Amino acid sequence: MGRSADLVVLGAGPSGLAAAWRAARRGLSVVVLERAGHVGGLSASFEVAGVRVDHGSHRLHPATPPHLMADLRGLLGDDLQTRPRNGRLRIAGRFVGFPLRAGELARRLPPGLLAGVARDTVAAPLRGGSRTSPAGGGAPGRADTYAGALRASLGPALYDALYAPYAVKLWGLPGEEIDGDQARKRVTADSPWKIARRILRGQSNGQGKIFHYPRRGFGQIVDALAEAATAAGAEIRLGTACTRIEPAEDSVVVHTSGEREAAAGDRIEAGRVFSTIPMPALARLVRPGPPEEVVRAAGRLAFRAMTLVYAVHEGGRWTPYDAHYLPGPETPVTRISEPANYRISADDPAGRTVLCFEIPCAAGDEIWTTEDFSGLVRETLAVSGLPPVDLADVVVRRVPHVYPVYETGYAAHLAGLDAWAGTVPNVTTFGRLGLFAHDNTHHAMAMGYDAVDSLTSAGWDVSAWRAARSRFAEHVVED
Numbered sequence: 001m002g003r004s005a006d007l008v009v010l011g012a013g014p015s016g017l018a019a020a021w022r023a024a025r026r027g028l029s030v031v032v033l034e035r036a037g038h039v040g041g042l043s044a045s046f047e048v049a050g051v052r053v054d055h056g057s058h059r060l061h062p063a064t065p066p067h068l069m070a071d072l073r074g075l076l077g078d079d080l081q082t083r084p085r086n087g088r089l090r091i092a093g094r095f096v097g098f099p100l101r102a103g104e105l106a107r108r109l110p111p112g113l114l115a116g117v118a119r120d121t122v123a124a125p126l127r128g129g130s131r132t133s134p135a136g137g138g139a140p141g142r143a144d145t146y147a148g149a150l151r152a153s154l155g156p157a158l159y160d161a162l163y164a165p166y167a168v169k170l171w172g173l174p175g176e177e178i179d180g181d182q183a184r185k186r187v188t189a190d191s192p193w194k195i196a197r198r199i200l201r202g203q204s205n206g207q208g209k210i211f212h213y214p215r216r217g218f219g220q221i222v223d224a225l226a227e228a229a230t231a232a233g234a235e236i237r238l239g240t241a242c243t244r245i246e247p248a249e250d251s252v253v254v255h256t257s258g259e260r261e262a263a264a265g266d267r268i269e270a271g272r273v274f275s276t277i278p279m280p281a282l283a284r285l286v287r288p289g290p291p292e293e294v295v296r297a298a299g300r301l302a303f304r305a306m307t308l309v310y311a312v313h314e315g316g317r318w319t320p321y322d323a324h325y326l327p328g329p330e331t332p333v334t335r336i337s338e339p340a341n342y343r344i345s346a347d348d349p350a351g352r353t354v355l356c357f358e359i360p361c362a363a364g365d366e367i368w369t370t371e372d373f374s375g376l377v378r379e380t381l382a383v384s385g386l387p388p389v390d391l392a393d394v395v396v397r398r399v400p401h402v403y404p405v406y407e408t409g410y411a412a413h414l415a416g417l418d419a420w421a422g423t424v425p426n427v428t429t430f431g432r433l434g435l436f437a438h439d440n441t442h443h444a445m446a447m448g449y450d451a452v453d454s455l456t457s458a459g460w461d462v463s464a465w466r467a468a469r470s471r472f473a474e475h476v477v478e479d
């Protein structure tokens with residue numbers, strides 16, 4: 001079957017949906033192809049034991065640009081709530097509240113760690129490092145690594161207590177094998193880590209205290225985007241994967257295979273394709289494909305996977321906190337969140353709650369293939385000094401592409417692949433997976449808007465897109 005559209009969007013995460021909505025509002029005919037059976041990608045919500053849950057802890061950060069915030073408020077109305085952050089972070093074997101309070105830190109942190117941070121703070125000018133200097137302390141010849149950059153900017157005491165063990169858990173590599181870009185793109189954020197550093201240095205600026213969150217789970221954002229895109233005329237095809245992309249001079253042909261009979265073997269001739277799927281996956285779909293060296297480089301870009309374990313606790317709310325951050329090596333779990341504490345909703349049952357355990361892993365490894373997580377749930381709570389759960393059920397979700405891994409040397413592999421992608425006629429790649437970036441939902445949405453704004457009646461505006469890409473390079477990820 002053949003048909004045509006002005007725009008085909010690959011992927012119905014927030015970047016693809018934002019693009020589809022904006023393009024459809026402009027009167028373009030839009031088809032969105034989504035391999036999964038639901039919209040939203042990593043930002044989707046679903047239900048476990050009658051409770052809406054997310055793919056790990058998700059918040060809409062106050063850094064969301066005002067024009068996106070206005071659109072989301074228009075879509076969600078009063079359902080988009082503004083909430084105080086109320087998390088806890090485990091450091092040196094004890095919990096400190098988040099947002100952090102200087103007095104509590106001084107009381108709770110072991111004197112050895114406080115003294116180390118104080119020493120590092122005094123010695124900071126001597127280390128000569130800054131988070132923006134790419135040389136792990138500025139010394140000539142030293143590799144630009146995550147460990148080097150953070151030891152230089154934060155000091156060894158805080159790095160060793162928090163970041164070093166957390167890096168191994170999140171990305172599966174020691175900080176010495178992770179590129180310094182990782183520190184610059186993520187740690188500059190108003191994360192508990194940065195705020196800890198600020199407060200320990202007496203520089204609290206009061207940020208990071210609130211977040212926005214929809215009453216029916218974070219996924220209400222993407223559901224509303226999908227509904228608005230459909231209302232504006234876009235067609236969203238779920239359970240439909242793109243199998244081949246054939247660019248031509250003035251158009252591009254997209255082949256699909258889908259579970260739905262209508263989508264199987266379909267062929268769409270489009271004016272342009274926006275791809276938000278992983279960039280290496282795009283390289284495998286385009287015919288003719290990239291040169292051999294680009295294929296090899298693409299194969300060396302790694303994504304970290306995640307196993308999400310949802311523990312159903314019978315017995316009311318588990319704690320009053322929204323999230324517990326667990327950077328230490330005692331457990332592979334990096335964070336435990338309690339979605340019902342992110343919102344005020346009469347829909348949440350009074351006698352039951354669900355906890356989400358985030359366990360970064362590699363697809364196919366021991367965690368990925370584990371079937372019964374009830375032991376790990378109980379052990380994690382015990383070794384972390386957290387209350388036990390009255391476990392009624394455990395539900396597991398496995399997500400293969402979660403964090404891009406910035407292993408040292410990644411930038412050269414990515415640059416080759418990105419340069420090739422830039423030469424494919426009538427195809428544009430963006431989004432968190434499409435640009436191999438750690439970005440937040442508001443960044444992903446901004447990319448979708450910018451892509452549509454580069455699609456003018458006169459054709460693709462190369463310089464507008466180049467300017468947009470420069471803006472994306474400045475994105476800093478919020479935790």
Ligand SMILES: Cc1cc2nc3c(=O)[nH]c(=O)nc-3n(C[C@H](O)[C@H](O)[C@H](O)COP(=O)(O)OP(=O)(O)OC[C@H]3O[C@@H](n4cnc5c(N)ncnc54)[C@H](O)[C@@H]3O)c2cc1C
Nearest residue numbers: 011013014015035041042056058059431432439440441444
């Ligand atoms: C643990 C965790 C916590 C996070 N917390 C926050 C937070 O607190 N705040 C925040 O703003 N952001 C957070 N994020 C980031 C947020 O989830 C992402 O920024 C956002 O979902 C990215 O949107 P996207 O559209 O670029 O990609 P995705 O959401 O990944 O969507 C890509 C879509 O493409 C589809 N797809 C893939 N391959 C194909 C194919 N071949 N054909 C068709 N479709 C395909 C996928 O199924 C998916 O639906 C978090 C992420 C993680 C992993």
